[in-house]
Amino acid sequence: MIELDNMAYSYGGGELLSGVSLHLQPGAFHFLTGPSGAGKTTFLRLCYGDLTATAGAVRLFGQDVRDLSRDDLAVMRRRIGVVHQDCQFLDHLPLHENIALPLTVSGQASFDDSNLRELIQWVGLSHRARALPPELSGGERQRAALARAIIMSPDVILADEPTGNVDWEMSQRLLTLLIELNRLGKTVLIATHDLALIRAAKSQVQARVLRIANRKLQFAGADL
Amino acid sequence: MSPFRWILSILQADTQADRVVPPTGHTVRLTLFSAAAMAFLAVFALALSMATGRLAVRWGDELARSSTIRISAPAAQMDAQTEAALRVLSTTPGIKSARALTDEEQQELLAPWFGNGVSLAALPVPQLIEVVEEGDGYDPNGLRLRLQAEVPGATLDDHSQWRKPLIRAAISLRRLGTLSLLLIGGTMAAMITLAATAALAANAQVIRVLRLVGATDVYIAGAFVRRFTLRALAGGVIGTLAGMVAILLLPGAQTEGGFLTGLGFQGWQWVLPLVIPPLGAVVAYFATRAAAMRTLRGLR
Ligand SMILES: Nc1ncnc2c1ncn2[C@@H]1O[C@H](COP(=O)(O)OP(=O)(O)O)[C@@H](O)[C@H]1O
Ligand SMILES: [Mg+2]
Numbered sequence: 449m450i451e452l453d454n455m456a457y458s459y460g461g462g463e464l465l466s467g468v469s470l471h472l473q474p475g476a477f478h479f480l481t482g483p484s485g486a487g488k489t490t491f492l493r494l495c496y497g498d499l500t501a502t503a504g505a506v507r508l509f510g511q512d513v514r515d516l517s518r519d520d521l522a523v524m525r526r527r528i529g530v531v532h533q534d535c536q537f538l539d540h541l542p543l544h545e546n547i548a549l550p551l552t553v554s555g556q557a558s559f560d561d562s563n564l565r566e567l568i569q570w571v572g573l574s575h576r577a578r579a580l581p582p583e584l585s586g587g588e589r590q591r592a593a594l595a596r597a598i599i600m601s602p603d604v605i606l607a608d609e610p611t612g613n614v615d616w617e618m619s620q621r622l623l624t625l626l627i628e629l630n631r632l633g634k635t636v637l638i639a640t641h642d643l644a645l646i647r648a649a650k651s652q653v654q655a656r657v658l659r660i661a662n663r664k665l666q667f668a669g670a671d672l
Numbered sequence: 673m674s675p676f677r678w679i680l681s682i683l684q685a686d687t688q689a690d691r692v693v694p695p696t697g698h699t700v701r702l703t704l705f706s707a708a709a710m711a712f713l714a715v716f717a718l719a720l721s722m723a724t725g726r727l728a729v730r731w732g733d734e735l736a737r738s739s740t741i742r743i744s745a746p747a748a749q750m751d752a753q754t755e756a757a758l759r760v761l762s763t764t765p766g767i768k769s770a771r772a773l774t775d776e777e778q779q780e781l782l783a784p785w786f787g788n789g790v791s792l793a794a795l796p797v798p799q800l801i802e803v804v805e806e807g808d809g810y811d812p813n814g815l816r817l818r819l820q821a822e823v824p825g826a827t828l829d830d831h832s833q834w835r836k837p838l839i840r841a842a843i844s845l846r847r848l849g850t851l852s853l854l855l856i857g858g859t860m861a862a863m864i865t866l867a868a869t870a871a872l873a874a875n876a877q878v879i880r881v882l883r884l885v886g887a888t889d890v891y892i893a894g895a896f897v898r899r900f901t902l903r904a905l906a907g908g909v910i911g912t913l914a915g916m917v918a919i920l921l922l923p924g925a926q927t928e929g930g931f932l933t934g935l936g937f938q939g940w941q942w943v944l945p946l947v948i949p950p951l952g953a954v955v956a957y958f959a960t961r962a963a964a965m966r967t968l969r970g971l972r
Contacts, residue, residue, distance in 0.1 A: 498884070518883075518889060519888040522887055522888045523888065525884065525886045526885075526886040536880070540694035541691065550885040552692060555891075600886075
């Protein structure tokens, strides 16, 4: 699905990631951890082609990102659901339209309205469907972002700090949603610095934990 | 739906797909206004072209239809030369009729200069012959040569010396009208390009979100293109109708003199200005599309 092959990423400020290799297998459940500023967000952006690796290769569904045109990449992104750290909503559209946005832009206007309602209910936002994003709490925004990430029924879900702004109880609910999706066969990668969340997950799902430290991607052992 | 309702709906509502771009109220209102103003001006430029076209045709027509031959000869030869000239004219193809002006008519022509009491017999006044053409007219050079040979005192004045500059002026005016139309189209394209570029730049974050959720460049550009094209069309309709009404209300200027033709359209020409709004929309479509694709290529 997503393959990183000896990938490196550097920018003006120096090298952030180096020698990173990873194969995300179908149905896998991964956590990505590391201190703030380690490069978790950067790593995810490389995984959905928002950034281009400066060395090595990134392959999405077998295709090298460098060979994809901007439009190819856009179409490819419909198969990767992303929960962005900052949600990335269109503030002028009500929540339900934001959630349906991937359908709208891919021309699937015929999407069954009842499916959308069901999804919004599933993330517990039925009562907020007509609100504008700026009117929502952090937790509501993150649940909406998750709903938008999965509306196209993607093969892979990449979630960047999906529990960043929410209390413990809400973070447990979001985690449960993601685990449920994994049970439905989706590949899940969650970037988080919240070790308690990882521990909570480990009792429910077979998760691998990756850690970015000193520019390298490592597998964290059972020490968590 | 009535046309008016349709225009209103364009002004107010966006389709679902176009809603992904936030209301760009300011820019879009300016586009509407500019398109209306440009269409209004285009109606006048078009009317100018039409009017000057008619003017050129008419000047060409009326003045070419008649010419004058002047015979200056000693009094003794005057009648003989006049007759010779009339004979030549009667055998010249393209001439419908030729007639020597009577003394009274000549006196009338000269009255403004010499007063009414003057007797022509006392003055060396040339005899005038009025020539009326038919069909494509005669060949002035050929006629001049024949007159030279047979009527030494004859001078042909075919009015072309002063007709031609008038026709040339009318034709330049018409060219000016056409040039104005082109300039109006160009200005419209430029303004819409600026407006669309500004709207795109102001919405960089929206474009980023759309890309993140899988929108292609064509999709994103389309949302902007439709919006600007429809507003340009609506503005064009408003401006054109206003321009046509303004021209209808112009006082008719063709009552006296014959030279002044009213600035306006005649008969089927009233259909012509109706082409302005769709044409404006086409200009807006390509201008916005080019601006959008260029901007999107620049935004990563
Ligand atoms: N293109 C870039 N230009 C400047 N700084 C960058 C760029 N990419 C990443 N960084 C920096 O790299 C660091 C890692 O950022 P990030 O990936 O957001 O880390 P994390 O998500 O783990 O907190 C940050 O300090 C960020 O400012
Ligand atoms: Mg981050």
